[in-house]
Amino acid sequence: MALPDTAPLLVGLLLIFHALGAWAIVEVNMEDKVEVMAGDTAQITCMFTTDEGLGGTTIQWFYVLPNKKRQRIYNKEPMHEAAEQNTPFTDRISLNVTGTAAVLVIRDVGVKDNLEFICVIKTITPEEAEGRTKLQVFKSPTFPTIEAVERGVSVNEEDPSKIGSCSVKNGYPKPNITWYRNNMPLRITPDEVDLKSSITIESSGLYSVQSELRMKVKKEDKDAKFYCEVLYFVPGATKMTESQHINITVYYPPTEVNIWVESPKGKIKEGDTLELRCENNGNYPSSITTIKHQNSGSSVENNKMVRTNVTRLDGGVYECTFTETDNFEEISGSTKVLVNYLESAVITPKDSITVMEEEELKASCNALSSLQTDITWFKNEKLVSKGNSLSVKSATFETAGMYKCVVTVPEMEGMKTSGTLQVNVKGSPQILGPGVQEVETYETTVNLNCSARGFPAPTIMWTTSDGKNLNALQTETEDGAQSVVTFKITSSVKVFCNASNDFGSKVVEFNIKAILNTILTTITSMPTISTTTRSTTTISNDTVVHTTPTTTTTTSTNAITDDTVIYNTSTTNTTIPSTNITFINDTVTQNTSTNYVNDPVQTPTKSPNIKKESKGFVIAIIIIAILLLAILGSVLYFLYKKGRICGRSGKQDFSKRKSSKDNIVVEMKSDNTEEAILLGVNGEKQQPNDQ
Numbered sequence: 001m002a003l004p005d006t007a008p009l010l011v012g013l014l015l016i017f018h019a020l021g022a023w024a025i026v027e028v029n030m031e032d033k034v035e036v037m038a039g040d041t042a043q044i045t046c047m048f049t050t051d052e053g054l055g056g057t058t059i060q061w062f063y064v065l066p067n068k069k070r071q072r073i074y075n076k077e078p079m080h081e082a083a084e085q086n087t088p089f090t091d092r093i094s095l096n097v098t099g100t101a102a103v104l105v106i107r108d109v110g111v112k113d114n115l116e117f118i119c120v121i122k123t124i125t126p127e128e129a130e131g132r133t134k135l136q137v138f139k140s141p142t143f144p145t146i147e148a149v150e151r152g153v154s155v156n157e158e159d160p161s162k163i164g165s166c167s168v169k170n171g172y173p174k175p176n177i178t179w180y181r182n183n184m185p186l187r188i189t190p191d192e193v194d195l196k197s198s199i200t201i202e203s204s205g206l207y208s209v210q211s212e213l214r215m216k217v218k219k220e221d222k223d224a225k226f227y228c229e230v231l232y233f234v235p236g237a238t239k240m241t242e243s244q245h246i247n248i249t250v251y252y253p254p255t256e257v258n259i260w261v262e263s264p265k266g267k268i269k270e271g272d273t274l275e276l277r278c279e280n281n282g283n284y285p286s287s288i289t290t291i292k293h294q295n296s297g298s299s300v301e302n303n304k305m306v307r308t309n310v311t312r313l314d315g316g317v318y319e320c321t322f323t324e325t326d327n328f329e330e331i332s333g334s335t336k337v338l339v340n341y342l343e344s345a346v347i348t349p350k351d352s353i354t355v356m357e358e359e360e361l362k363a364s365c366n367a368l369s370s371l372q373t374d375i376t377w378f379k380n381e382k383l384v385s386k387g388n389s390l391s392v393k394s395a396t397f398e399t400a401g402m403y404k405c406v407v408t409v410p411e412m413e414g415m416k417t418s419g420t421l422q423v424n425v426k427g428s429p430q431i432l433g434p435g436v437q438e439v440e441t442y443e444t445t446v447n448l449n450c451s452a453r454g455f456p457a458p459t460i461m462w463t464t465s466d467g468k469n470l471n472a473l474q475t476e477t478e479d480g481a482q483s484v485v486t487f488k489i490t491s492s493v494k495v496f497c498n499a500s501n502d503f504g505s506k507v508v509e510f511n512i513k514a515i516l517n518t519i520l521t522t523i524t525s526m527p528t529i530s531t532t533t534r535s536t537t538t539i540s541n542d543t544v545v546h547t548t549p550t551t552t553t554t555t556s557t558n559a560i561t562d563d564t565v566i567y568n569t570s571t572t573n574t575t576i577p578s579t580n581i582t583f584i585n586d587t588v589t590q591n592t593s594t595n596y597v598n599d600p601v602q603t604p605t606k607s608p609n610i611k612k613e614s615k616g617f618v619i620a621i622i623i624i625a626i627l628l629l630a631i632l633g634s635v636l637y638f639l640y641k642k643g644r645i646c647g648r649s650g651k652q653d654f655s656k657r658k659s660s661k662d663n664i665v666v667e668m669k670s671d672n673t674e675e676a677i678l679l680g681v682n683g684e685k686q687q688p689n690d691q
Contacts (some may be wrong), residue, residue: 026050028121030131035235038139038172042109046102046119046131054078058122059095059102063115070118074104088112111137111172111205136235139206141171144230144243152249152285153217156326160194160214166228166243167210174199175232177211182224192216222250222283254282257333259291259320262304267371268315269340269415274307278320278333286325293318294334312370315339343368345407345419354455357427361392365405367417378404390421397453400425400479428504429454429480431497436509440616445488448510452499453480459501465494489514515616 029047036042050057059081061074073089075082076097083090089106096103102121106113114137122128148164168175179186179195186193194214201207211228225245232239261268262275278291292299295316307314314337321332345367355361365375365388377385379401384390392399400423409415429452439446452458460483462470472485483497495510 026121026123026127026129028119028129028131030119030133033134033136035136035138036109037235038109038111038137040109042106042113042135042137044104044106044117044119044133044135046104046121046133048100048102048119048121048129048131050121050123052123052125054097054099056124059097060120060122061093061095061104062118062120063089064118076102106135109135109137111139113137114172137172138234139170139172140234140239141168141175141207141209141230141232144168144177144228144241146226146228146243146246148226148246148248152251153221154251154284154326155217155219156251156253157216160192160216163213163215163217163226163248164246165210165212166230167208168230168232169208170202170204170206171209171230171232172206173233174207175209175230177209178229178231179211179213180227180229181221185229186213186215217248217250219250219252221248222252223247251284252282253284253324253329254280254322254331256281257320257322257331259318259333259335261335261337267340267412268310268338269409269412270311270342272310272339274310274314274337274339276305276318276335276337278303280322280331280333282322284324284326288323288325290321290323291318292321310339312339312341338370340370340409340412340415341368342371342373342407342409342415342417345405345417347405347419347421349421352422352424354424354426355395357396357425358394361390361395361399361423363390363403363421363423364388365390365407365419365421367407369407369409371409371411371415374408374410376406376408378406395423395425397425397427397430397479399423400453400455402478424455426455426503429458429499429501429506431499431506431508433508435507436511439510439512440515441489441512442515443489445486446512448485448495448497449482450485450497450499450508451477451480451482452497452506453477454499454501454503455480456501457481458499458505461498461500463496463498465496470495513616515619 027049031045034042034044046059046061048057048059055078057078059074059076060072062070062072065071071084071087073084073087074093074095075084076095081095083093092107094105096105102119104117104119113135116132116134118130118132120128120130144166145168146164146166149162153161153163166177166179168177177197186195188195192215195211196214197209197211199207199209213226213228225247227245228243230241230243232241257278257280259276259278262277264272264274268274276291278289280289288301289303290299290301291303291305293305293314293316295313303320305318317334317336319332319334321330323330345365347363347365349363353361353363365377367373367375375386375388376383377390384403390403390405403421403423404418405421406416406418432451432453439448448462450460450462452460457476458481460472460474460481462472462483462485464470470485470487472483474481474483476482481499485495487495489512492514493512495512497508497510499506
C-alpha cells in the first residue's frame with residue numbers, strides 16, 4: 001500500500017520541520033452570517049489558505065452551545081472524515097471541499113439551527129486557524145387576525161376602553177405588531193392610548209404574538225377604521241402585512257334633540273291624525289326619550305306620539321326630552337303645532353226668517369276659522385249669492401224656500417261647513433195655473449189637483465157650482481199646500497178651488513165638460529150586428545154607399561182596409577149611449593146603435609197617439625159627419641125608390657163606375673128583406689159566404 005509506505009516519511013518530515021523551526025501559515029475567512037428560510041438548505045462556506053496544501057490539512061466544524069461551549073459536528077482529516085454521532089446535525093449535514101473552500105451543508109434547516117458555527121483548519125504543524133459564521137433562520141408568520149370588541153364603547157368612560165385585539169402566529173424571528181387608526185399609527189399615550197402585547201414561544205421555537213389596543217374614544221371614532229400591521233423578517237429583507245379593517249360602535253350623548261310633525265304634511269286641521277317624531281344626534285343605548293304636550297301635560301315614553309281626531313286644543317308646544325340613565329343628564333328640543341279649525345256656520349237669523357211679500361230679505365252667514373274663508377249661498381243646488389250676506393230687495397213667493405250657506409277654506413281641501421235657512425214669504429195665496437181651467441173627460445170619475453203657495457200655508461176648500469162642498473185631502477208643500485179631490489160626474493159642472501190664509505184668498509175655476517164615455521178597442525173584423533132600424537154608410541177607396549133604414553137588416557162585414565171609414569148609426573134615436581173607436585193604420589171605425597145583439601162588452605183601451613184633451617173635438621166631428629151622411633143617404637134612397645136615379649126603378653146599381661180589383665160596389669135591395677150584395681170585379685154577384 002502506498003499509504004503505509006509514505007506515512008513514516010511524512011512523520012519524519014514533520015519532525016525535521018519542527019526541529020528546524022519552519023512553521024506553516026494558516027488563514028481562514030468566513031461570512032459573518034448566513035440567512036436562510038426555515039425548511040431550506042443552508043450552506044456555510046469556510047475559505048482557508050495554508051502552505052502545506054490540502055494533503056496535510058484537517059478541517060473541523062463546531063457549533064456554539066447556549067453555555068458558550070462548542071460542540072464538534074464534523075471532522076475531516078487527510079485520511080478520514082465523518083459527521084459526529086449523536087448531534088442535532090448528524091443526519092442533516094455534509095461537507096464539500098473544493099480547493100481552499102470547505103462548505104458545510106445543512107439540510108432542512110429549522111429555527112433551532114439559528115446558531116453560531118465555527119470552522120477550524122489545522123495543519124501537520126501545530127498551527128491552526130478558525131472562523132465563525134452565524135446562521136440566521138427565518139419563518140414568515142401567519143396572516144394576522146383582528147377582532148373588534150363586541151359591545152359598544154362609550155365616550156364617557158374614564159379609562160381607555162378596549163377597541164380590539166390583533167394576533168399573528170408561528171413567525172421567526174418575533175414579528176412586530178403596530179396599530180393604525182385611519183392610516184395613522186397609534187403610539188402609547190398615557191391615559192389615551194394603551195398597547196399591550198403578549199409573546200408565546202411555541203414548541204417548534206416559533207413566535208406567536210398578540211396585541212391589544214385600548215384607548216379613549218371620541219364621537220368621531222364612530223366612523224374610524226382600525227387595523228393592525230405585522231412587520232416580519234425574511235432573508236435580506238423586511239416584510240409587512242395588514243389585517244382587515246374594523247369599525248367599532250361608539251356610544252355618545254346627544255348634543256341636539258329634534259322633534260317634528262311626521263304627518264300630516266303641510267297644514268293640520270281638526271279631525272286629522274297627528275304624528276310627531278323625535279330624534280337626537282346621540283346613540284346612547286341606555287336612555288329614555290319622552291314626548292310631552294305642554295298644554296295638556298300628556299306624554300309618552302317613546303320617540304313617536306300619535307294623536308287621533310285632533311282639535312285646536314291639541315295645538316301648542318310639544319317637547320322631546322332625552323335622558324341618559326347612566327348619569328341622568330337631560331337634553332331637550334321642542335316644536336309648536338298649529339291645528340287649524342273651522343267652526344260650524346252661524347246664520348243670522350237662525351233656522352228661518354219670514355218676510356212680507358215685496359219686503360227686503362236680509363241674512364248673514366259666518367263661521368269662525370283660523371284661516372281665510374269663502375262663503376257662498378245655494379238654493380236648490382244652484383248658486384244664488386257669494387259672500388256672507390244674502391240680500392233680496394223685493395221678496396216674492398219665488399224667493400221662499402230652503403237656502404244653504406257653505407263656508408270653505410281655500411287653503412285646505414275638505415275643510416268645509418254649512419248651515420241652512422228657511423225663508424218664508426207672507427202674502428195672499430197664489431194658485432198655480434190659470435184662473436179658469438177647462439176640463440173635458442170621458443170618465444165618470446175625475447181627479448182635480450189644486451196647488452197653492454203662500455205663507456202661512458193656505459187652506460184649500462173645494463166647492464161646486466151648485467153649492468156643494470167637496471171633501472179632499474190636503475198636504476203641505478215646500479212653499480204652500482196641495483189638494484186633490486175625487487168625485488163622480490153625472491153632467492157638466494163647475495168646481496172651484498179656494499185657497500186662503502191670513503192675508504187673503506184666491507179661487508180657480510175648473511169647468512168640467514162631461515163627454516160620452518169612450519171605449520177604445522182594436523178590432524180586425526166587424527161583428528154581425530142586428531138592429532131594429534139602422535142606416536149603413538160605407539166608404540171604400542173614396543167610394544161612398546149609404547142606405548136608409550128598413551125594418552130589419554143583417555150585415556156581415558169583412559176586415560177594414562187602409563183609409564176606410566165605416567159608420568153604423570141609428571137614425572131613430574139621436575142619443576148615443578156608447579161609442580167604439582178603433583184606429584188601425586190611420587183607419588177610424590165608429591159603431592153606434594141603440595140596441596146591441598151578440599156584441600160582447602170590450603175592455604176600454606186608449607191609443608197612445610191620442611191625447612185626452614182632443615177626444616171631445618174628434619167625437620164632435622164624427623157626429624156631425626154621421627148626421628150629414630144620414631141626411632144624404634135618405635135623400636139618395638128616396639130618389640132611388642122614385643126611379644129618378646139611373647133611369648130605372650126597383651133594383652138598380654148605385655154606382656155606374658166600373659169597379660176595379662180594389663173597388664167593391666154595394667147593391668141595396670128595396671124589398672122588405674134588404675140584402676146587401678157585393679159585386680165582383682166583373683159585375684158578378686157574390687154571396688156573403690164567398691166574400
